[in-house]
Amino acid sequence: MKSLIFKTASSYLLPLLLLFSIFILLRGHYLPGGGFVGGLMASIAFLIHSFAFGLKETQSIIKINPGYLMPIGLAFAVGAAIAPFFVDAPLLKGLWFEEPFRFIGMVGSALIFDIGVYLVVIGATLTIIFSITDTV
Amino acid sequence: MLVAVVLGFIFALLVPFFSRFTKRAISLVYPLIPLFLFLYFLGFLEKIKSEGQILFHYNWVPSLGIDLSFRLDGLSLLFALMITGIGTLVFAYTANYLKGHQYLDRFYGYLSMFMASMLGVVLSDNLMSMFIFWELTSISSYFLIGFNNDDPASRKSALTALSITGFGGLVMLSGIILLQVVGGSYSFTELLNSSEIIKNSNSYGWIIALMFVGAFTKSAQFPFHFWLPGAMKAPTPVSTYLHSATMVKAGIYLLARFTPLLGDTIWWNSTLVTVGAITMVYAAIHSVFRVDLKGILAYSTISALGILVFLIGIGTEKSLLAAGIFILAHALYKAALFLITGIIDHETGSRDVSKLAGLQKVMMPVAIAGFLAALSSAGLPFLLGFISKEVMYEATLQLGNWALILTALAVLTKILLLVAGFWAGIKPFTGNLPSEFNKAHMPSPLLWVPPLLLGFLSLGFGMFPFFIQESLIQPVFSSISGSDTTIELKLWHGFNLVLLLSVLTLVSGGLLYFFLKPSKALIEKTFKFEVISPQNIIENGSNLFGSFARFWTRFFQNGYLRNYVITILAFLTLLMAYRLFGEVNIYIDWEQISTVSYYEAIVVLMMIISIIFAISTNSRTTAIVALGVVGFANCLFFIFYSAPDLAMTQFSIDTLTVLLFMLVLVKLPKNKSFSSKGMKFRDAFLSLTFGVLIAILTLEVFEEPSSSEVSKYFADNAYLLAKGRNVVNVILVDYRGFDTMIETVVLVIAAAGVFSLMKLDLNPSKKDL
Amino acid sequence: MEILLVVIIGFLHAGGLYMLLRRSMFKMIIGLILLGNGANLLIFLLGRLVKGNPPVIEDGLKVFTDIYADPVPQALVLTAIVIGFGLQSFAIILIKRVYNVLNTDDLDELNSTDEEI
Known part of the structure; x- marks a missing residue:
């Protein structure tokens, strides 16, 4: 897997795929996509990078241990779920900002929730794969 | 009244804690509790004489019709006085009889637990709560008979007593339920009004038969009597209290209590x-x-x-x-x-x-x-x-x-x-x-x-x-x-x-x-008849049952995963086959079935071929690749039939799975063929039957109407209520957000499991270094 | 086309069960995945097949005007796929780990290893 073409390609692929995964995440509410798919795409992006450059390199790019993404993601999801409590609404009720944001579109608690899912999926998948490659 | 009944339980709960601080001297104070209850019940004598009965009512499980209602009349009062009066004497007697015993406090705990449950039996008006107290007396009697728990004979007697009286109690429970079905209430007082209805109903015979078993086991009637002599292994205060004066009379109490309701036939x-x-x-x-x-x-x-x-x-x-x-x-x-x-x-x-x-x-x-x-x-x-x-x-x-x-x-x-x-x-x-x-x-x-x-x-x-x-x-x-x-x-x-x-x-x-x-000589003569004694017959019966249960368990729980799977699925297949072939007619509405285009046919063919490959190959890599093809073909179906979200997810997951397999399995040994031809044939036969049945089941479900209320509601309100256009995503993050949240937790658990499995050091020899 | 899919579902279940009954752990996991695929396809099929109309409301509209594919089975299957991945990866790691410790792929040899670990 140390071919030059693969290395060069994957170093460009990583940011592209990550960007794509965020795009997929954000448009999920209106077009096919969403947190699950986005998270999986991002994981694949990192996986491809680690194939080309080795695990150490990829880990140094991510900086933090992917395991930490799981609690952060869960916190996002739970936060979005209990946010309606503060305005006296039932659990998980969708709350929305009145006006759409530029580039992103409508932002609401559902999007925060989806971001949580996205982070959990990346965290879980990368944890699984890294702990395997680590010991192979 | 509630306090009077529960007092014993509270006391039983507190005794072990008390005694730790107060040493042994306090055991002289214990008899004061039954004495107090005795005087309390004595105070009712006049009232009962003039009024006949007093009712007390507390709600407990109103939804099931179970409540704590107590009914004090002449019969219950006599029993309550006996329980507390003899209880007082026994408590005092025990203080000296078991003086300095290591577990004296425990003994008092059991004893007062028994006293409270026995009071519950004779005072309950609700038959369900009476049953619960009834079983509690059996349980406390079990503890008391087995009090000398280092003696095997004592343990055996305790178990015999518990199984006989517990069995009787369960039989009685069914009697009580039947009584409720016929008479319409669990309350004894209310049932009294429908006495004639019960006596004339078809279930009357069953009701009294079941009640009799309960009463006879508790009161040691032939042929269930043999647990009582065995129960004499208990310390003497217990024999006095439970096995002559009070508990064994619970059955008598039951019969006496039900005489006006069920008797005189x-x-x-x-x-x-x-x-x-x-x-x-x-x-x-x-x-x-x-x-x-x-x-x-x-x-x-x-x-x-x-x-x-x-x-x-x-x-x-x-x-x-x-x-x-x-x-x-x-x-x-x-x-x-x-x-x-x-x-x-x-x-x-x-x-x-x-x-x-x-x-x-x-x-x-x-x-x-x-x-x-x-x-x-x-x-x-x-x-x-x-x-x-x-x-x-x-x-x-x-x-x-x-x-x-x-x-x-x-x-x-x-x-x-x-x-x-x-x-x-x-x-x-x-x-x-x-x-x-x-x-x-x-x-x-x-x-x-x-x-x-x-x-x-x-x-x-x-x-x-x-x-x-x-x-x-x-x-x-x-x-x-x-x-x-x-x-x-x-x-x-x-x-x-x-x-x-x-x-x-x-x-x-x-x-x-x-x-x-x-003289001993007399006893020995009677031993000749032991073979036909009810005790022997019942014990042999239970031994036989035990060995049957062992055989049954060994046969099914044999430790081979595949045998479990075979058993479960063979049973499931038979059940489904019976249902499907027995009463179901398959009808396919060809009008509704869509036509097959050439690219769909190619994908189907590809899928079938790769399934066969995945099954038959002996090379790991081939199997993994075939599996990947199955996944991607699945993904194509999702694309054909309007499920882009699914297709994307399936595609990514499939990629990940194949990569994972490749990472892990490179190092594994070569596949070996473990199974004989016969086994393979048997498994293939079972699997094919199962597959065919699943296919028939699927066809069967097509008969049901396709439009569902839920889908329509979700789709109609996706934009209006949830401000989203992708209905699948709206379901995931909004309508059923809670499920998704739990699902992410599952994923986290799986990741944590993988992480710990890989990092866990299972090689103990390294620790020594 | 539905009939063909039904046949495939039957095949997937039969194949999955057959592999599940093998002694090799590796084959067992293959069986597990095949069964999972079969079940997903089954649930998906129960929502009926609709061509070219995903359950996405068109821009500018507030409700569906055309027919659309049933979104509920899709949401179910999506969840099932992701959970299935968690299960599969755990199973894959498990066999690797078992192989590392016991040096065998044979399920029947796992019966008496309680004290060895």
């Missing part, structure tokens, strides 16, 4: 009379073949319980009155005899009645108590036992055709019981003291006062029956018989047949006592 009466008569004669004969004091008392208790069942079964007013008096008389004298046995055992270390003699020289008060109890049990004039015996003979003599044989049986039982009572209460206290018991000395007052008190009560109630006639016996009689005839207890009935029978009983019993000496 031919089935009720004849069953009870038959079982009671068999039990009383059988156990009475047994009791004179024993030499162990406790054995004698155990069998005479069974016999007395038989008499009670017999009397309730006769069902006339006289006989019910006799039962009411006998419950009290028996509790008083039998508890005294048990306590005396405990003292003798404590002081001499022996319970062998053929050796014991002459103890009056060292323990006069105990001897007096013994004499009083034995004479009351024999039914000598001026003792309560006399009155109960007189009324009983009167009752049996009234029965027309059956009078002769039933009276004869009653007299025979009474004669034998007289002998048994004399052996237990008089024999140890007459004659000369054998030298081996020289060390025996006067016990502490805590031991001898309780039996003496009971003895004097027998004497007092016997001499002055008017003392209890109106306050206690009259309400008991009214609540058992349901009639309000005024009763009269008399010592002197004049010269008549009853008196003659009494004299006959006393004389022949006395003669028998002088001529028949207890």
